[in-house]
Amino acid sequence: MMNAVSKNSGCMFFLYGHGGTGKTFICNALSVVVRSEKVIVINSASSGIVSLLIQGGRIAHSRFGLSIIVHGSSTFSIKQQSPQAELLIEAKLIILDKTPMMHRQILPIGLKASWQDIVHATINSSPLWRECLVMKLHKNMRLQSDATSSNEDEIREFDEWILRIENGEAEITRMDFFHRRAIQRPTNESVIYLNDYLSSLIEEEENVYLSFDSLCGDKAGSEINAEIYSTEFLNTISCSGLPPHELKLKKGVHVILVRNIDQA
Template sequence: MPMQLHSSTDDTENQLVLDELDYDVFAMAEELKRYISSITNEQRRVYDAIMDAVSKNCGWRDLLPLRSRRYRKDIYMENVERLIIWDEAPVMHRYCFEALDKTLRSITHVPKPFGGKVVVLGGDFRQILPVVLKASRQDIVHATINSSQLWEDCKVLKLHTNMRLQSSSNPSEVEEVKKFAHWILSIGNEEAGEQNDGEASVEIPEDMLIPDSEDPLLSNISNPDYFQGRAVLAPTNDCVQFVNDYLCSLIPGEEKLYLSADSICKDEMNSEENAQIYTTEFLNTVSCSGLPSHRLKLKENVPVMLIRNID
């Protein structure tokens, strides 16, 4: 294990610290100039706001480069990092941020959020929220960072420009990305679909996913590229099953039904209790993430994605 800082005599011998400080500050400065020259005015305002917060945090000092040199521990502690960037924050449980907050307060002995450090949380709440097993909608909302008491000390900085539209030179691709981005925003703003009681519903743009009257699905059934470039985003396994059954019904041919194993191992059969609990009827109803359903319907030419082999 690396040695603690206070266990050193004159020099910092903590290898993790040495590795973290082993960079070329001049090369990083040049890289920063290139990035600054290419960002939008909106991004520049966010960048200036963050750096202003960092510079006012007890006197900001640039980290000293440590290439092939060893610095005394007191110099390192004076120039310790004051900016923490946490990307994709909305997908993390709020307990993670609260744990970091308590840890930094304990280390710095500063009774401020995150021990007085500037923490930048990046992400979009329109995308995936924390995954909480067997949780209700209210439980998931309660697990997000903006449900934490730390959110009261956060300053929200918004970015609206879609950088993918600027990076593409293909007009048709730009139009497609713009259309998809507008659709995503309309879902986040609750402008798409209808109100419901929390139950998942399937709404698929007809021109993007569901075959039209010319049946492009059937005409491209033997073209793997056609399916590789398309996807249906569904929130639950029930929605996935609904889409699969619908698309399978469009393909002509005789449907065959395959059933999964519906009995427990012979070694377990010796227990009367197991036989009563794991009945055939019960095993046929098991449907969980990572396992296929008990009833598998297939036709000739039906595309199949093999995720993994559990045997």
């Protein structure tokens, strides 16, 4: 990869490996080394969560001006002589994480698609695929870092189980497999209720943090809106993409932190 960058040979590489083999580590390490040579690197990913794992990451739709819904006449929204265009011109290396999931940021899904349509949507069907040099990672570095003489066999068995799932060899045949294993909730309200209940089972001191809700003021009807939409009412709103008014934290309770990916 470094040879391709230094010679400006215009190569494409596909780094393949199951979870824990070190793909993100290699991408970050390569990015650091290339930047040390005064070369511009663009890091992007298929989704917001993935972009948090790579240094300087942005989601591909934001970085390359991609449409969320792609169709036959879709084009890039990057304008000539814009900062984004200049960045692409100067870049010598583009690292795009999770490329097989670029089809709507998830694995290929086609509405009422046939088997042929689904296969055609995969990255292997792209005309660019035959130009890619495929490199494979086999060793699970994440598990090896925690390996000891006592749990070595258990870690090896777990690693092989992951590979069987990836290869479609560990399919679930028992109808009751997910019984007492999964919890499905249809609304945010029920999710919050469930989270509060599970949190109550942990005997630790609870810290509660409140959001600050207020109406955006306008000259036309700010006083009327203030009477209708009180702060107490705003605190009760729970919709998709909006965190609850109360943030309850305890030791032992998992919390996911997400930053705003649209930095501009």
